[in-house]
Amino acid sequence: MKNHYTAVVVGGGPAGSAAAHTLAKSGVEVCVVDRFRFPRQKLCGGLLTQRAKKNYAAIFGPGWDEMYEYRCNGAKFFDGERLVNSIENYGELYVCDRFRFDARLIDKAKERGAVLVQGERVTVVNARNCVCKLQSGKEITYRYLIGADGVNSVVANSIFKHNANRNGKAFALEATLPASTLSREVAEPEIYFDSIDWGYGWIFPRNDVVVIGLGGLFAKNRDFRAIFNTFFQERFGKAFTGAVKGHFLPFGDYAKSMGRDGLLLAGDAAGLVDPITGEGIAYAMQSGFYAAQSILDALSGHTKNVNAEYRKRCAVITGELAYAAKIRNFLFSAATRELFISALARSESAPRRYMDLMSGDITYRELLKNSGRKLLRLAADKITGT
Ligand SMILES: Cc1cc2nc3c(=O)[nH]c(=O)nc-3n(C[C@H](O)[C@H](O)[C@H](O)COP(=O)(O)OP(=O)(O)OC[C@H]3O[C@@H](n4cnc5c(N)ncnc54)[C@H](O)[C@@H]3O)c2cc1C
Known part of the structure; x- marks a missing residue:
């Protein structure tokens, strides 16, 4: 050197x-x-x-x-x-x-x-x-x-x-388990929106292992280990007993x-x-x-x-x-989260748009422009009960 x-x-x-x-x-x-x-x-x-x-x-x-x-x-x-x-x-x-x-x-x-x-x-x-x-x-x-x-x-x-400030960051926990030890097969990435506040849970297949994790804003969640245990129990029907690791990530x-x-x-x-x-x-x-x-x-x-x-x-x-940070307030805040889930459930194009976003084929700016009106309409429907 x-x-x-x-x-x-x-x-x-x-x-x-x-x-x-x-x-x-x-x-x-x-x-x-x-x-x-x-x-x-x-x-x-x-x-x-x-x-x-x-x-x-x-x-x-x-x-x-x-x-x-x-x-x-x-x-x-x-x-x-x-x-x-x-x-x-x-x-x-x-x-x-x-x-x-x-x-x-x-x-x-x-x-x-x-x-x-x-x-x-x-x-x-x-x-x-x-x-x-x-x-x-x-x-x-x-x-x-x-x-x-x-x-x-x-x-x-x-x-x-x-x-030095951890409150603007997310904390994530993750475990990698042999696929053979799980009660069901995982063939595609699974995303769980309700598993943690201001974040989400994931289950990703990787040949003979499965990666199970969740992450959310550090300031919005308390006992990450307990949240992880509940997530695992609900997804696989048994208590989690293996090793789990945690790490911060910018969010x-x-x-x-x-x-x-x-x-x-x-x-x-x-x-x-x-x-x-x-x-x-x-x-x-x-x-x-x-x-x-x-x-x-x-x-x-x-x-x-x-x-x-x-x-x-x-x-x-x-x-x-x-x-993305602006849109996140709508997706994750308690007041509007349900609206987002309804929009996702109703929409044929929403998952494709989500994937397009992840590919860089559309930008968050374009998404905000295209979906803003639809979301306002959905909000009005919800409020009026139609
Ligand atoms: C649980 C979890 C799940 C994630 N899942 C995904 C995902 O599925 N897809 C995705 O795209 N992103 C994911 N991310 C985010 C992704 O891991 C990071 O954004 C990415 O690793 C950033 O790369 P980097 O090179 O900036 O930093 P890092 O990959 O963190 O690399 C930093 C390097 O710096 C070295 N280093 C640190 N401090 C020092 C020092 N003082 N002196 C010398 N070397 C040092 C480290 O050893 C390391 O090798 C996830 C993050 C977490 C925590």
């Missing part, structure tokens, strides 16, 4: 790998530092949408079919036991094992020439002196630094304090500034997760890519302000997340 790189990327998840791959491909000396050795576990449902597939192809090129373990083309939406709607023959949804997915991504960055320093935790970043300090006492200096170190980002905390609290002084935040470190669906892998890759492109622009003299350039590129993501 050298002690100076043009770019240092803290964190080798999807955001960090996308950034490092893009920079290394253009010949930039880049070093990725991760606190764990790869392959490493990452708590995640592993659902990959068409958006994730498109972003992967744009950044890493071919090889998508090696990135996931399970493929299906529909999903089911529940309110408690009641199946309120489903979609079949949509196209493709994928479920990956992050243990393998992330290792493959970081390998791709290494193949392009990125240096990986693993098993080394970054303790603090001194933006003024451009120094990144590691737990072992080593120091790396940089010209540009990308903070891709996840929801509890040390990099974000080194420059802002916004990351509507994206960092509006996204960095400063040549220091760019990407992925979960910047809060770039859909505040309705919880999708974050696609945005992590996309923002890592934009961060790298902004640095390339700065290195080639196309921009003088790398942070402004990055903010501009990320506006396609942050603009969408801002609309």
Whole structure:
């Protein structure tokens, strides 16, 4: 390991790998530092949408079919036991094992020439002196630094304090069980809207295992373990006895500034997760890519302000997340949640639109424009009892 790189990327998840791959491909000396050795576990449902597939192809090129373990083309939406709607023959949804997915991504960055320093935790970043300090006492200096170190980002905390507040985040619990131990077969992703306040539950198949989880706004829920136990008991008719793990995720609290002084935040470190669906892998890759492109622009003299350039590129993501955050108030608040479930149950097109949203084929802005009038009509029907 050298002690100076043009770019240092803290964190080798999807955001960090996308950034490092893009920079290394253009010949930039880049070093990725991760606190764990790869392959490493990452708590995640592993659902990959068409958006994730498109972003992967744009950044890493071919090889998508090696990135996931399970493929299906529909999903089911529940309110408690009641199946309120489903979609079949949509196209493709994928479920990956992050243990393998992330290792493959970081390998791709290494193949392009990125240096990986693993098993080394970054303790603090001194933006003024451009120094990144590691737990072992080593120091790396940089010209540009990308903070891709996840929801509890040390990099974000080194420059802002916004990351410390947990109330704008969601907390999620998840267990992965052998499919053979469950009382029924799970063939498609199942989404449960009533299982937790301001969030949802999920059951995802992944060949011989099933991933069972739920997540909701931290501030709106109390005993997550008890909520998980009830969810499991109701879905599978027996008490949950295995191991469950928990993790925070950004849920509507994206960092509006996204960095400063040549220091760019990407992925979960910047809060770039859909505040309705919880999708974050696609945005992590996309923002890592934009961060790298902004640095390339700065290195080639196309921009003088790398942070402004990055903010501009990320506006396609942050603009969408801002609309999603508005729509979320309608979907999750107690006053209007029932309306949303009625709309979902009545509508033939709603599940397709939900999937289109996850694919990036329609935007939250377009959804708000197209569905706003219908929802108002439904609300009026409810109020008048027609
Ligand atoms: C329970 C759960 C379920 C989810 N399900 C889905 C899903 O089905 N689909 C989806 O799209 N999204 C899902 N998400 C969100 C998704 O996991 C994240 O959005 C995504 O992992 C973000 O990628 P990232 O690269 O920004 O961060 P991460 O994947 O968190 O990677 C950060 C990396 O930084 C490293 N790191 C952290 N701190 C340091 C440090 N101080 N020094 C050095 N390295 C450090 C970590 O070891 C890690 O490798 C889920 C999240 C949770 C919690």
